[in-house]
Amino acid sequence: MSEKHPIIAITGSSGAGTSTVTRTFANIFRREGVKAAIIEGDSFHRYDRKEMRQRMAEEEAKGNRHFSHFGPEANLFEELENLFKTYAETGRGRCRKYLHNEEEAAPYGQEPGTFTPWEDLPPDTDMLFYEGLHGAVVTDKVNVAQYPDLLIGVAPSINLEWIQKLIRDKTQRRYSQEAVVDTILRRMPDYVNYICPQFAVTHVNFQRVPVVDTSNPFIARDIPTADESVCVIRFAKPKGIDFPYLLSMIDGSWMSRANTIVVPGGKMELAMQLIFTPFIWRMMERRRRALGLA
Numbered sequence: 001m002s003e004k005h006p007i008i009a010i011t012g013s014s015g016a017g018t019s020t021v022t023r024t025f026a027n028i029f030r031r032e033g034v035k036a037a038i039i040e041g042d043s044f045h046r047y048d049r050k051e052m053r054q055r056m057a058e059e060e061a062k063g064n065r066h067f068s069h070f071g072p073e074a075n076l077f078e079e080l081e082n083l084f085k086t087y088a089e090t091g092r093g094r095c096r097k098y099l100h101n102e103e104e105a106a107p108y109g110q111e112p113g114t115f116t117p118w119e120d121l122p123p124d125t126d127m128l129f130y131e132g133l134h135g136a137v138v139t140d141k142v143n144v145a146q147y148p149d150l151l152i153g154v155a156p157s158i159n160l161e162w163i164q165k166l167i168r169d170k171t172q173r174r175y176s177q178e179a180v181v182d183t184i185l186r187r188m189p190d191y192v193n194y195i196c197p198q199f200a201v202t203h204v205n206f207q208r209v210p211v212v213d214t215s216n217p218f219i220a221r222d223i224p225t226a227d228e229s230v231c232v233i234r235f236a237k238p239k240g241i242d243f244p245y246l247l248s249m250i251d252g253s254w255m256s257r258a259n260t261i262v263v264p265g266g267k268m269e270l271a272m273q274l275i276f277t278p279f280i281w282r283m284m285e286r287r288r289r290a291l292g293l294a
């Protein structure tokens with residue numbers, strides 16, 4: 001937590017939609033004149049694609065079929081924790097990019113599946129914005145979750161998450177159906193041990209739930225549309241959340257629990273804007289006060 005150098009973290013599994021939510025935040029930042037350093041969790045993978053394949057093969061030879069990008073061995077959790085700590089203290093830090101496909105790699109003249117060099121974050125940013133797999137991870141060695149001022153979980157119901165991953169990985173990352181299914185299976189123990197627990201320490205969770213039949217996600221040809229889903233939004237601490245305002249502004253929304261509002265799928269982005277814009281105003285006000293600028 002830092003008044004001078006706040007951190008927002010969006011955490012969710014691969015294919016959950018954290019990059020999509022980041023675009024909503026980018027719109028809020030542009031509209032509100034906030035300069036955010038946006039970083040991607042995949043930058044904190046420990047290995048590039050070739051090294052990862054080799055490590056997986058070595059582990060498999062030892063009988064471990066579950067060495068995965070969701071767990072601590074394949075990621076730099078300490079470095080991520082250190083970035084959050086350093087940014088919260090100084091507004092500075094270093095980051096890099098993991099280039100997933102040709103399109104991402106081309107501007108850097110690099111191969112897909114490689115990292116760009118570590119670089120300093122731009123100077124004078126108002127806040128750090130993380131989107132990725134481990135923004136709220138806690139293990140016996142690290143506690144990343146202690147640093148963000150706002151922690152948001154993106155966790156669609158699992159069938160929907162798998163449909164989103166399958167379709168995205170096949171169309172944008174050129175993987176076969178079998179390769180994506182193999183990855184889902186490989187990651188399952190780390191999913192249970194390192195991804196799911198994060199949603200118990202986040203401040204707000206967004207869970208998109210399909211209202212069409214997704215019983216066999218492995219044969220779905222399309223991602224259920226906004227009209228074919230609802231979004232369950234749960235606040236860990238509902239005190240101070242103006243539910244009557246949200247209910248009046250979001251057509252078709254309703255409360256399912258005292259801390260939970262349900263909105264039509266197509267209103268998820270509107271809900272995020274209404275919920276988070278005031279958060280960002282408050283963060284910016286606190287920052288200005290802490291820096292003696294207000």
Ligand SMILES: Nc1ncnc2c1ncn2[C@@H]1O[C@H](COP(=O)(O)OP(=O)(O)OP(=O)(O)O)[C@@H](O)[C@H]1O
Nearest residue numbers: 012013014015016017018019020021164165168223
């Ligand atoms: N609210 C939504 N409605 C419809 N489609 C969505 C929604 N959110 C995400 N998707 C789709 O799901 C797929 C995965 O989303 P996205 O790339 O944002 O996931 P991610 O969590 O960033 O994944 P990764 O961490 O693996 O990069 C994309 O094809 C995206 O268009």
Ligand SMILES: O=C(CO)[C@H](O)[C@H](O)COP(=O)(O)O
Nearest residue numbers: 013014042049069100113133
């Ligand atoms: O999106 C992901 C995790 O968030 C990818 O699965 C991960 O970055 C590994 O990518 P690849 O296997 O294509 O090298």
